[in-house]
Amino acid sequence: MGRNWSRLRGPIARMTAGIFALGLSVGVAPGAQASAAATPDFTVSMNYESPSFTGELIRGGLAGCSDCTTTVEPRYLVPDPLGCFHGSNTLTVVSLNGFGGTVNIRVLGLPAGVTSLTAASLTLPQGGGAASTPLSLRAASATALGSTTITIEATSGVLSHTDSHTVLVEDQLSQCPPTMFFFPNPVTGGGASQGTVTLSGTAAAATTVTLSSSNPAVASVPASVTVAAGASSAVFPISTAAVSATTRVFITATVNGAGDTEFLDVTPPPSADTSS
Numbered sequence: 609m610g611r612n613w614s615r616l617r618g619p620i621a622r623m624t625a626g627i628f629a630l631g632l633s634v635g636v637a638p639g640a641q642a643s644a645a646a647t648p649d650f651t652v653s654m655n656y657e658s659p660s661f662t663g664e665l666i667r668g669g670l671a672g673c674s675d676c677t678t679t680v681e682p683r684y685l686v687p688d689p690l691g692c693f694h695g696s697n698t699l700t701v702v703s704l705n706g707f708g709g710t711v712n713i714r715v716l717g718l719p720a721g722v723t724s725l726t727a728a729s730l731t732l733p734q735g736g737g738a739a740s741t742p743l744s745l746r747a748a749s750a751t752a753l754g755s756t757t758i759t760i761e762a763t764s765g766v767l768s769h770t771d772s773h774t775v776l777v778e779d780q781l782s783q784c785p786p787t788m789f790f791f792p793n794p795v796t797g798g799g800a801s802q803g804t805v806t807l808s809g810t811a812a813a814a815t816t817v818t819l820s821s822s823n824p825a826v827a828s829v830p831a832s833v834t835v836a837a838g839a840s841s842a843v844f845p846i847s848t849a850a851v852s853a854t855t856r857v858f859i860t861a862t863v864n865g866a867g868d869t870e871f872l873d874v875t876p877p878p879s880a881d882t883s884s
Contacts, residue, residue, distance in 0.1 A: 648707035650732075652762045652769045654699050663775045666812070667721070668749035699743055699771065701730070701762050708734035709764055715743070716759040716770075719777070721751030751777050785866040786817060788859070790846065794873035797826070797851040801872060805833060805861045806841040813837045815863060819844060822858040826851060826874050829859055848874045 701711055710731050715724040725744035732739055743760070755776040762769050788805045795801040805817050814837050819829040826849050833844040846859070851874050860869040 646705040649704040649767055650707050650711065650762070650764070650769065651702045651704065652699065652760060652771045653702075654760075654771055654773055663773065665722070665745060665747045665775055665777055666779065667747035667751040667753075667777050699760055701732075701769075703732060703736040703738075706735045707764075708732045708736060711739075712761075712763045713741070713743075714761040714763075715745070716761055717757055718745070719752065719754075719756045721748040722746065722777070723748075745775070747777055753777050753779070785868045786861050786863050788861045788868050788870050790859070790870065790872045794854070794875045795846075795848055797848050797855075797874045797876055799848060801827075801846040801848065803829065803844045803846055803859065803861075804841055805835070805844070805868075807835055807863065810840050811835045811837055817842065818862045820860045820862075822860075823855065825849060826855050827857040827859070827872050846872065848872075851876050 710729050712729045713726055714728075715726055718724060723746050725746060727741040730739040730741055745758075755774055757772050757774055760771045760773065786805050786807050788803060790801050790803050792801055803819075805819075807815065807817075815835045816832050817835060818832050821827050821829050828847045830844055833842045835842045854873055854875045857872050857874060858869050859872055860867050862868075
């Protein structure tokens with residue numbers, strides 16, 4: 609979480625009391641200087657901007673989430689080739705020319721069933737400064753599925769600025785491919801290794817990861833492993849057979865159609881290795 613990417617897809621998904629949380633921050637732009645001749649003002653923007661990025665919200669809530677009674681991070685999916693992650697967004701109001709005072713915040717364009725838990729205002733000290741608040745949305749279980757554009761409106765007196773963002777209400781978070789590693793790797797044939805598979809985020813519910821081996825006669829894995837609700841990873845055993853030469857076996861972990869393949873090298877005892 610917290611990695612920045614240049615493109616993203618993803619949905620506002622349904623959760624069992626779902627909440628969509630984005631960090632809202634107010635700050636002074638680097639290099640911006642207050643000027644008596646310039647009118648104090650501010651700008652508003654998000655670090656993950658539409659249309660490249662779409663926020664996910666699960667209607668009804670996210671099972672297995674420890675803090676979902678108030679807010680949770682929005683889920684952002686970054687597709688390959690850049691990688692994949694779920695993380696949070698930040699809405700930023702930047703002080704210009706020494707702006708200070710109260711900035712009123714409204715979230716407009718919410719679909720029926722989605723409510724905002726966002727603070728109504730932020731206060732910046734005179735001369736510029738920073739303030740922040742989470743931008744939180746909650747989707748009721750009956751909220752219609754689909755995407756919509758919401759608008760963040762920031763106003764102070766006659767000053768008014770907006771920024772729009774796409775959100776997608778779904779029943780579950782879109783799935784990033786899992787990641788996987790083995791230890792030890794390489795492993796001497798006849799010995800045991802252990803695999804660890806890690807999801808892109810915390811599992812909302814018990815999640816089955818399907819496993820397969822390209823050469824089960826040399827390195828075998830169970831048919832699947834389960835990541836418990838509230839966890840992000842699980843371990844599984846790998847059994848190997850004795851070999852006369854180093855043999856590379858490819859093991860694949862798949863979740864909801866998204867997969868990761870890594871290799872395990874199975875070696876003979878050092879004196880018997882004829883692979884090189």
